[in-house]
Amino acid sequence: MGHTVSTPETVGFLLIPRFSMIAFTAALEPLRLANHISGRELYRWVLLSPDGTSGEASCGLRIAVDHGIEAAPHIPAIVLCSGIDGHWYEDRAVLSWLRRRAAQGVEFGSLCTASHILARAGLLNGYRCTIHWENLAGFSETYPEIEATGELFTVDRNRFTCAGGTAAMDMMLHRIARTHGEKLAVAIAEQLLHDKIRQGSVRQREAIQPDxxxxxxxxxxxxxxxxxxxxxxxxxxxxxxxxxxxxxxxxxxxxxxxxxxxxxxxxxxxxxxxxxxxxxxxxxxxxxxxxxxxxxxxxxxxxxxxxxxxxxxxxxxxxxxxxxxxxxxxxxxxx
The missing domain is CATH 1.10.10.60 (Homeodomain-like)
Known part of the structure; x- marks a missing residue:
């Protein structure tokens, strides 16, 4: 059962160059619909980029952001959005900023390949996580000390990671259900024509249409x-x-x-x-x-x-x- 929250929860989305548009929108839209269906402002969101310029998705679309990372206010939960080549991302300024925010108790999430970035920043040490199936073998070889589950999404204390794509929707619906109840999460899924909210423990390969x-x-x-x-x-x-x-x-x-x-x-x-x-x-x-x-x-x-x-x-x-x-x-x- 969810519980009543008096103030809106703010979620920051950090758009890494060539991020996955489908994973980003699949994570954001459930928050918008939570506000719409409940008739209350349950969530606010802030869009960030490393330098404050618009974020470019892998499909070429650009999205205006609210802040660069250094100008960003305190945000209790930050979701990293990456996609193509996220496994090579090594912006030292971003990694340092992530570590500073972690020291302040910020909760971190990742979409698609962004678990690589959290791991590179040292923020997945001692945590279970997941990543898109196509990147799973490379991630496990690069970070053998981190348990990568291969699940649709994995929640471990103040880290929540997902495989990207529509798995981002399931992960955010899970968060909404945990805070505001399953009834709201189901209503959101119905609006999205998402016929079943999948559990995080579902293996990615089981969720893919097989040969x-x-x-x-x-x-x-x-x-x-x-x-x-x-x-x-x-x-x-x-x-x-x-x-x-x-x-x-x-x-x-x-x-x-x-x-x-x-x-x-x-x-x-x-x-x-x-x-x-x-x-x-x-x-x-x-x-x-x-x-x-x-x-x-x-x-x-x-x-x-x-x-x-x-x-x-x-x-x-x-x-x-x-x-x-x-x-x-x-x-x-x-x-």
Missing amino acids: PAIERQELAAAVKLMLENIEEPLDLLTLSSRLGQSRRNVERLFRKFMNCSPARYYLGLRLQRARQLLCQTRMSVMEVAISCGFVSATHFSKCYRDYFGVAPRADQSSHRVRPLVEPTRQPAVAK
Whole structure:
């Protein structure tokens, strides 16, 4: 049950360059509707950017903000909104400002890739968190000491993080229900045509529309085992044994429904994971190769080039040519 709050709760949204527009609006609109449906000002929001100029989303739209971070008033809860390349964001002025606000007891949230930024600032040490599934492997490799759950959203004391996209809506509806009651949260969801408020504990992959072929129980179990054994791949005999099926039947299923052999499908999963690590971490090609079950960089590079049409080192470099900020900038100087 919620409880009556006499003063509006203020939420700040810090727009990181190339933030996800859908995650931002999915988090903001439930607050607006909470005010509209209740007939009271339950929430206020303040839009921030690192330097006070308008925030640019990954789709190119720009949004006017209220303050740059240094001119911002005290805000009890701040949500970081990022998206494309958020895992490379290293604005020292922003990281320092976040640490100062944390020391003042500010509650922090993150949307999409922004958990990377909170982690880089040291604000997720000792906390559970989540991040978009596409960034999960890179995040876990970069911050092995932080428990990344892979859930739609994760709330741990004064940190609330979500996978982005429509998961931001579920997270904010959860916060509204906690403070003002489930009845209001359900009414907001109905206005948004959001047919079911999902729990944070839902795994992201369970919330994604699956490949119809993988809906077959036997294939789904096989793919799950493959994903759980990327660094030390299982041979087909071991995989079949763990599935309780014959090797011949597993081969038949993959040929019929996936149009490839189990080994080829498994290789694709490992290479896709490798690409995530190459493009989202500072791991070397050799380190990525080992993490994805390849015994030599030469074999890994050949497989990678055959699959993606580009060498791993070149692919890695192409994702690092445009840093989001110049990290050597002095903290007090605007961007």
